[in-house]
Amino acid sequence: MITRRHALCLIGSGAASLPGLSHAQARLTYELTPKPVAQGVWMIEGSTDYFTMENGGAIVNCVLLQGDSGLIVVDTGPSLRFGEALHRLARTLDIRGVSEVVNTHHHPDHFFGNQVFAGQPIRALGETIGLAQAEGDGFADNMYRLLGDWMRGTEVTPPRNVIEGGDTTIDGRALTILPLSGHTGADMAILDQSTGILIAGDLVFFNRAPTTPSADLAQWQSSLGTLAALRPAAVLPGHGPLDPSGDAIRQTSAYLDWLADTLTRSAENGLDMIEVMQSPLPKRFAAMGAQPQEFQRSVSHLFPDVELSVLPRGN
């Protein structure tokens, strides 16, 4: 995990490699590549690591869908600069650029690029809009701390336009909106009707450890059941590669099961949080991206409540 001290080292070493220009620093830019997934669907695939000074927070999958008057962007990335790169990229695919924006949920890596698209409708579930307004500034503080100059100029721009669940048409494209929850208080999944591709947001991770800062694990599992029952042609997860096999939903569900079970068993055995964090991960989960950091973060998020539900009263 990157710390401020590491960050300073990086800045220091960057400066040292530019003799005579110790005050100058190359402008940080994101190299985004559109990956064609199906007719009129492109994916910009993020790194499966945690936020680092090297990746600039480009750890999230964004999706471009061909609409009638331009491209529909699903999730806008972690920063203003990422949003700008996404905007430039969209114009190479459709000269008219971006027509509509959709945010799957309120976590910062999914909506902090919104600022660039402030002239377009930015759609999300009603609860997501409220959560982005309430928690956006706190997220921004932390993102600036983790990513430094990558975040320059980024201002929190929550989604504005409420989207309802059910079948709908956005810029001429037929979509089924699934209003779910569990990863956060409001998670949208989108089924693209013409291709059968499920844009799952962060309800599904693939070969990358799921994150839990706003999670309700039981609710999450129930949402995964809903998604599996759709039998999509392919699952486009919030983090990790495209999955035509259905493994991504099964893997996410198996990890969340294991996580809940491990935390409960640890609490029943009287382990402290540090001891839980230090316990080794099973091989099938240790190989996921961003491990063991995400497991350790999950212990911080979830263990105090699990422990209270397990320990008997002493008075």
Add this chain to the structure above:
Amino acid sequence: MLKPLALLFSLTVGTAAFAGDLRTPLADPMQSGMWTYHQKELLGDPERIGFDARVIVSAPDNAEDTVNVPLLVDATQLDDVEEILIFADYGPIPHILTYYPGSAEPKIALRFKIDQATAIRASVRTSDGAWHVGSTYVDAAGGGCTAASHAYASDDWEQKLGNIHGKVWADSGRARLIVDHPMDTGLADGIPVFIIQSLDISDVEGAQLARLELHEPVNEDPAFTLYFPPASTPDALRISGRDNNGNVIDGLITVAGYNG
């Protein structure tokens, strides 16, 4: 009246100690600007003091939740430990906790509130009067000490106040306890200090086994693991203490199936 230069000098001495002022100057492995000050003010400038790798301080590199940072201090490689004083170099209230392990192992797990990235110290005093110091570093977004407690925003905290949750595991020699309490630091606007000051750990006959002295940075609903030699772990521990408003805390944590 002091001349300006002399005044400036005396102010500097008043706010930070120079290594040269100390009876035993140390080279701080954390290179933290506050170490010498705490060596003097919190530890009382002891003659016998040194950094000691046998005091293991474990915490996450990064504080995911600034009001619940887990910390594990293990001084079991030292003999005859009398006192473990835990503090944060950079905190509006540095002193977190003092643990007198008594007949328990010199090892404790706790959670605390962190206000900014800082070195965390466990200073362990052995019966010969020597201090052995272990350190770690925790990065943090900040604000943990100056945030209002969750209890402040809830309407049932008074019903929960002083509730104890916990259990003893004799086979692994450990006791886990959580005491419901807001632990208000006094640093949030308009909310006075409201903290548990001490918790005594005794056996059922009333013999004191260990003692905890809590300060403001201990987390809301303080949570501890205490460790005992498995062979001599009591089946039941009485937890008793008081907060700074005079509320009494009293409860019994036991092994599973304990019937007194």
